[in-house]
Amino acid sequence: MACAAALLVFSINSAGEAQAATCTSTGTGNWSSPSIWSGCGGGVPGAADTVVIANLNHTVTVDTNRSASAVTFTAGGNYSNFTLANGVTLNVTNTMTVNGATGGSGTRRVTVGVNAVLNVGGDLVMNGGSNNNRDTEL
Numbered sequence: 001m002a003c004a005a006a007l008l009v010f011s012i013n014s015a016g017e018a019q020a021a022t023c024t025s026t027g028t029g030n031w032s033s034p035s036i037w038s039g040c041g042g043g044v045p046g047a048a049d050t051v052v053i054a055n056l057n058h059t060v061t062v063d064t065n066r067s068a069s070a071v072t073f074t075a076g077g078n079y080s081n082f083t084l085a086n087g088v089t090l091n092v093t094n095t096m097t098v099n100g101a102t103g104g105s106g107t108r109r110v111t112v113g114v115n116a117v118l119n120v121g122g123d124l125v126m127n128g129g130s131n132n133n134r135d136t137e138l
Helices: 001-013
Strands: 022-025 050-053 061-062 066-068 069-073 081-084 090-094 096-099 105-111 118-119 122-128 132-137
Touching: 096 105, 105 118
Parallel strands: 022 050, 050 069, 061 081, 066 090, 069 096, 081 105, 090 118, 096 122, 105 132
Antiparallel strands: none
16 A cells, blocks of 8 residues: 555656757747747747757747756858847756857857846857858857
């Protein structure tokens, strides 16, 4: 009887835990909009998820306070941008990696708005592009 009660408690507690996902941006829009994410099960990235900013010409805006396990810009020839709106906080538990562009000419930017906070618990890695006209900026 004691074993059955302990098993039941474990079942109830573990049922509510979300599985970590890899959420990839698909276009310009707000972080809070499920329509710009794939791999999130129809939702938006959460604290346990890895966020991938895809190699597209688009901007992802963090419009409300959010958390993620990691954030990575994929390499490639397009210019993706990442903006924290005024007054919001993004907590990245592990590493944030901004890979520079490998084609074309332009800059990938991470913009932190007025009174916004970007907290990175691990490393902030910014890899420059493949020539002088391909930059990464914070």
